Amino acid sequence: MxxxxxxxxxxxxxxxxxxxxxxxxxxxxxxxxxxxxxxxxxxxxxxxxxxxxxxxxxxxxxxxxxxxxxxxxxxxxxxxxxxxxxxxxxxxxxxxxxxxxxxxxxxxxxxxxxxxxxxxxxxxxWPFSARGGFLARTAPFHTYRCPVCRLIRLELGCLIAYAWRMTNNREVFSEQQLDELLFGRGMTVQDYYIEQYPSGEMLCFRDSKGQAYDLHFNDDDMASAQMRRLKQLGVRIVTLG
Structure with missing residues (x-):
C-alpha cells in the first residue's frame, strides 16, 4: 500500500x-x-x-x-x-x-x-515520533531528540507494536490477541477511528482529552489485522479525498 x-x-x-x-x-x-x-x-x-x-x-x-x-x-x-x-x-x-x-x-x-x-x-x-509510532499535535518536535531518531515519545503505538513483537511472530492473529493489544489498557472501540484515502487507510486514536493521533505499525500484517478487527466491531470510518 x-x-x-x-x-x-x-x-x-x-x-x-x-x-x-x-x-x-x-x-x-x-x-x-x-x-x-x-x-x-x-x-x-x-x-x-x-x-x-x-x-x-x-x-x-x-x-x-x-x-x-x-x-x-x-x-x-x-x-x-x-x-x-x-x-x-x-x-x-x-x-x-x-x-x-x-x-x-x-x-x-x-x-x-x-x-x-x-x-x-x-x-x-503533527510532530513525528519515529520510535513511538505516533504523529500528534502535541509538544515541540525538538524536545524529543535521541541519537537514533529525532524523537523518543513512547505512546500507544509503540506499546502495541512492542507487545506484539514480544508475544507473536505469526501472520494469523486470534481475536483474543487483537483485543488484548487494542483494548488491554482500557481503551474501547470508540477511542479508535479509521481514515480512508484513495491510496490506503490510516488507523487513528483519540485520547480522553480529545487529542488525535495517527497510529503506525512496522508490520503490515499486524496493522491490517488490527483494522479488520476494529471494522468487525463497528469502528467509525472517515472517508477523505
Whole structure:
C-alpha cells in the first residue's frame, strides 16, 4: 500500500536549493539542476520533484495563503515504512527551512497538514515520533531528540507494536490477541477511528482529552489485522479525498 507526503514550496524555490539540502543530509544527488527524483539515503523513501511552469495555488486542504506554489516535492513510501521515511522527511524540511527563506506546506496526501513554514517560522503541527509510532499535535518536535531518531515519545503505538513483537511472530492473529493489544489498557472501540484515502487507510486514536493521533505499525500484517478487527466491531470510518 503506497502513501504520499506532499511538500508545496512557494514560487522562487529552485531545484538547486532542494539538492543542497538533500546533499547535506547525505543523499546522492546527480544531474543538478535537472533532477526529477531519487531516494532518501536511509529509509529509501522515494521522492519526486516538479518545477511548475506556471504558479499554482496551495492544494493542501484548509490552507489559505497569499503565496503560490512554484515547486512541489512528493515523498512516496509503503505504510509499513512510514516511520523511517518520516524520520528523514522531517529533518529535511527543518534543514531546508534553516537554509532557505521560502514558505512551504507539508501535507499527507493533501488532506492533513503536518507542517507549515511561513513568516513566523516553521510550525510542526503533527510532530513525528519515529520510535513511538505516533504523529500528534502535541509538544515541540525538538524536545524529543535521541541519537537514533529525532524523537523518543513512547505512546500507544509503540506499546502495541512492542507487545506484539514480544508475544507473536505469526501472520494469523486470534481475536483474543487483537483485543488484548487494542483494548488491554482500557481503551474501547470508540477511542479508535479509521481514515480512508484513495491510496490506503490510516488507523487513528483519540485520547480522553480529545487529542488525535495517527497510529503506525512496522508490520503490515499486524496493522491490517488490527483494522479488520476494529471494522468487525463497528469502528467509525472517515472517508477523505
Amino acid at each position: 503506497g502513501l504520499m507526503m506532499a511538500l508545496e514550496i512557494e514560487l522562487g524555490a529552485t531545484l538547486e536549493e532542494v539538492a543542497q539540502t538533500l546533499t547535506d543530509l547525505g543523499a546522492c544527488v546527480k544531474d543538478i539542476p535537472h533532477i526529477h527524483g531519487g531516494l532518501l539515503p536511509g529509509s529509501k523513501c522515494g521522492f519526486g520533484l516538479t518545477l511548475h511552469r506556471y504558479p499554482m495555488r496551495v492544494l493542501a486542504k484548509g490552507m489559505k495563503v497569499n503565496w503560490t506554489v512554484g515547486l512541489t516535492m512528493t515523498f512516496h513510501f509503503r505504510a509499513s515504512n512510514k516511520m523511517s521515511s518520516m524520520a528523514e522527511i522531517y529533518p529535511f524540511i527543518e534543514l531546508f527551512a534553516e537554509q532557505h527563506p521560502h514558505r512551504f506546506v507539508l501535507s499527507f496526501e493533501y488532506e492533513r497538514v503536518y507542517a507549515v513554514r511561513d513568516e513566523k517560522g516553521l510550525d510542526l503541527r
